[in-house]
Amino acid sequence: MIRCGLGYDLHRLAPGRPLFLGGIEIPHPAGLLGHSDGDALIHALIDALLGAMGEGDIGQLFPDRDPRTKDIRSTELLRDVCARLKKKRLAVLHADAVVVAERPKLGPYFPAMKAALAPLLGLPPDGLGLKAKTNEGLGLIGRGRAIACWATVLVGPKS
Numbered sequence: 001m002i003r004c005g006l007g008y009d010l011h012r013l014a015p016g017r018p019l020f021l022g023g024i025e026i027p028h029p030a031g032l033l034g035h036s037d038g039d040a041l042i043h044a045l046i047d048a049l050l051g052a053m054g055e056g057d058i059g060q061l062f063p064d065r066d067p068r069t070k071d072i073r074s075t076e077l078l079r080d081v082c083a084r085l086k087k088k089r090l091a092v093l094h095a096d097a098v099v100v101a102e103r104p105k106l107g108p109y110f111p112a113m114k115a116a117l118a119p120l121l122g123l124p125p126d127g128l129g130l131k132a133k134t135n136e137g138l139g140l141i142g143r144g145r146a147i148a149c150w151a152t153v154l155v156g157p158k159s
Contacts, residue, residue, distance in 0.1 A: 002093070002156045005052030009043035010148040012140065021099065021106070021147070022113030022130070023075045023120070028104050032147060035064035039074035041099055041113070044151035045121075046074075046081050048095070052155040053088060078120050091158040092121045096129035097151040102144045106132040 013019075017031030020039040032038030046058045055061070062069045062077055069077070085092070095117075099106055110132075114125045121128065135141035141148055 002154060003052040005048035005050065005153045005155070007044040007047030007051065007151040008149070009040040009047065010146055011038045011040045012146045013144070020074065022109065023116030024109060024112045026104060026109055036069055036072045036074050036077065040147050040149045041097055041151070042074035042078050044097060044149040045095060045153065046078055048151040048153040049081050049085060049092070049155070052153050053085060053090065075116065075120060082120060082122065085155065086158065089158045090155045092123055093154040093156050094127050095121055095123065095151065095153045097149055098131045098133055099147065099149050100133050100135055100141055101147040102134050102137070102142055
């Protein structure tokens with residue numbers, strides 16, 4: 001059976017924190033606040049994967065009260081979720097994501113993000129779509145104070 005999952009995440013930006021997005025560090029004066037490294041793109045992918053598996057969300061699986069996940073790289077959380085997917089004899093067939101941010105401009109970082117994320121997802125680079133949008137100056141995102149991400153995944157039986 002083919003399944004689809006949808007994920008969303010949003011984190012505020014905080015000065016002095018490193019900005020991790022899509023599994024890479026991006027030079028920027030502010031990073032995403034979170035219990036982990038705050039990588040909103042990976043968090044949206046995780047929620048999409050969990051949805052496709054018929055499970056809960058990232059907060060249920062990795063509660064922000066758990067000291068083991070404090071400041072953890074989100075790539076480690078994604079590895080865990082992909083291992084769960086594999087145990088269910090499912091594989092990612094395709095993933096697509098939109099990052100909504102005023103700054104920094106993300107297009108130049110997409111090849112590195114794909115290089116970091118595609119192997120974790122078990123995909124070739126063209127099996128992962130990445131896009132960036134602004135919020136046209138509206139709200140926290142538009143004022144450069146937050147970044148949001150939407151992700152969708154298609155999973156099916158592992159061959």
